[in-house]
Amino acid sequence: MAKIIGCITTSHVPAIGRAIAKGLQEEPYWKPFFDGFKPVHRWLAEAEPDVAVVVYNDHGLNFFLDKMPTFAVGAAPEYPSMDEGWNIPTVLPFRGDPPLSWHVINSLVGEDFDITMCQEMVVDHAVCNPMALLWPGGGDWPVRIVPVEINTVQHPLPSAARCFKLGEAIGRAIGSYEEDLRVVVIGTGGLSHQLDGERAGFINTAFDREFMASLTRDPTWVTKFSAVELVEQAGTQGVELLMWLTARATLTSVREIAVGYHVPISNTAAGMMLLEPAA
Amino acid sequence: MSTARPAISGTTIFDGAEAQKGYALNKMCMSFNDAAHRAEFLRDEEAYCSRYGLNDQQREAIQHRNVLELIAAGGNIYYLAKFAGIFGLDVQDIGAQQTGLSKKEFQEKLLAAGR
Numbered sequence: 001m002a003k004i005i006g007c008i009t010t011s012h013v014p015a016i017g018r019a020i021a022k023g024l025q026e027e028p029y030w031k032p033f034f035d036g037f038k039p040v041h042r043w044l045a046e047a048e049p050d051v052a053v054v055v056y057n058d059h060g061l062n063f064f065l066d067k068m069p070t071f072a073v074g075a076a077p078e079y080p081s082m083d084e085g086w087n088i089p090t091v092l093p094f095r096g097d098p099p100l101s102w103h104v105i106n107s108l109v110g111e112d113f114d115i116t117m118c119q120e121m122v123v124d125h126a127v128c129n130p131m132a133l134l135w136p137g138g139g140d141w142p143v144r145i146v147p148v149e150i151n152t153v154q155h156p157l158p159s160a161a162r163c164f165k166l167g168e169a170i171g172r173a174i175g176s177y178e179e180d181l182r183v184v185v186i187g188t189g190g191l192s193h194q195l196d197g198e199r200a201g202f203i204n205t206a207f208d209r210e211f212m213a214s215l216t217r218d219p220t221w222v223t224k225f226s227a228v229e230l231v232e233q234a235g236t237q238g239v240e241l242l243m244w245l246t247a248r249a250t251l252t253s254v255r256e257i258a259v260g261y262h263v264p265i266s267n268t269a270a271g272m273m274l275l276e277p278a279a
Numbered sequence: 280m281s282t283a284r285p286a287i288s289g290t291t292i293f294d295g296a297e298a299q300k301g302y303a304l305n306k307m308c309m310s311f312n313d314a315a316h317r318a319e320f321l322r323d324e325e326a327y328c329s330r331y332g333l334n335d336q337q338r339e340a341i342q343h344r345n346v347l348e349l350i351a352a353g354g355n356i357y358y359l360a361k362f363a364g365i366f367g368l369d370v371q372d373i374g375a376q377q378t379g380l381s382k383k384e385f386q387e388k389l390l391a392a393g394r
Contacts, residue, residue, distance in 0.1 A: 085361030
């Protein structure tokens with residue numbers, strides 16, 4: 001049977017991709033952030049996952065306002081990256097795992113989650129940057145991916161409570177897959193930041209720290225906030241913490257293996273957590 | 280229709296009302312994912328805006344390269360970032376412009392948030 005061996009959450013801001021492309025990992029601005037991933041690299045080298053389920057939010061590459069799914073699951077054989085408007089460096093395409101994707105899709109719809117199914121999907125910096133952070137070096141990706149996309153562009157957004165339930169259902173879907181696969185679930189985005197409006201540059205470290213702590217000891221804590229309340233607490237783009245929550249909810253109880261929090265990276269409070277299922 | 284809620288200062292919730300108002304503007308910005316379209320915009324900005332059916336408020340905001348005006352005209356920051364990218368502006372340039380700070384001051388504000 002397939003098994004979730006861990007959950008990794010990380011910020012995904014575009015500046016990370018530019019820093020990697022320019023080789024700035026040892027620069028004083030970047031070093032504390034990139035160094036935070038060293039324990040994760042050691043863990044991944046030992047854990048050897050086969051597949052990464054990547055929970056992320058699209059920023060206007062695969063989806064537009066003409067058709068905006070609340071939840072979408074990729075079922076493509078391959079997921080290319082593309083120029084997102086700023087000539088950002090693209091990365092090697094990610095290999096998919098259509099049989100696992102369809103199992104997840106069948107299982108989710110079987111549990112009444114009305115998802116959008118995608119046999120073609122281009123993935124943006126919210127997939128590419130976390131993958132490059134976790135598996136640096138620029139070679140071929142050592143894992144296949146199943147992308148799970150959540151709308152954070154256009155309100156109404158799904159509630160934190162609904163995202164938590166989606167995560168639980170993804171966890172059950174993976175756990176009921178017959179092939180012996182080692183699966184890591186990745187949640188990308190956040191933490192607190194706001195790019196738009198007079199409130200641009202908003203960061204709330206107290207909220208971020210409470211949220212991160214809650215993921216280990218009390219993961220439903222954040223579900224008491226509505227999506228708009230999360231905007232107030234974490235910023236218009238800080239709501240991307242819904243990806244972290246969804247990824248975390250795929251596991252029941254967890255223990256913390258590594259944690260990092262660094263302010264700022266670009267306009268963002270950058271966080272990282274590596275969680276393992278508690279024995 | 281907007282959802283009833285207390286406003287968050289300096290923040291626009293991009294809801295159905297905003298998404299309808301800004302559709303043409305955001306659709307144009309979405310097209311900038313393609314480098315050929317960015318070049319075409321730079322060749323003839325007016326014609327490009329006309330093709331996407333921007334209204335006067337949206338055209339003016341585009342002409343002014345003003346992010347707060349673009350948001351007021353229904354722009355969503357994820358798409359507007361692609362417009363800003365044409366001019367090599369990053370999210371800190373955009374943040375500085377919206378908050379009335381220099382880029383250095385805006386960066387300092389972010390650094391201060393981490394201390």
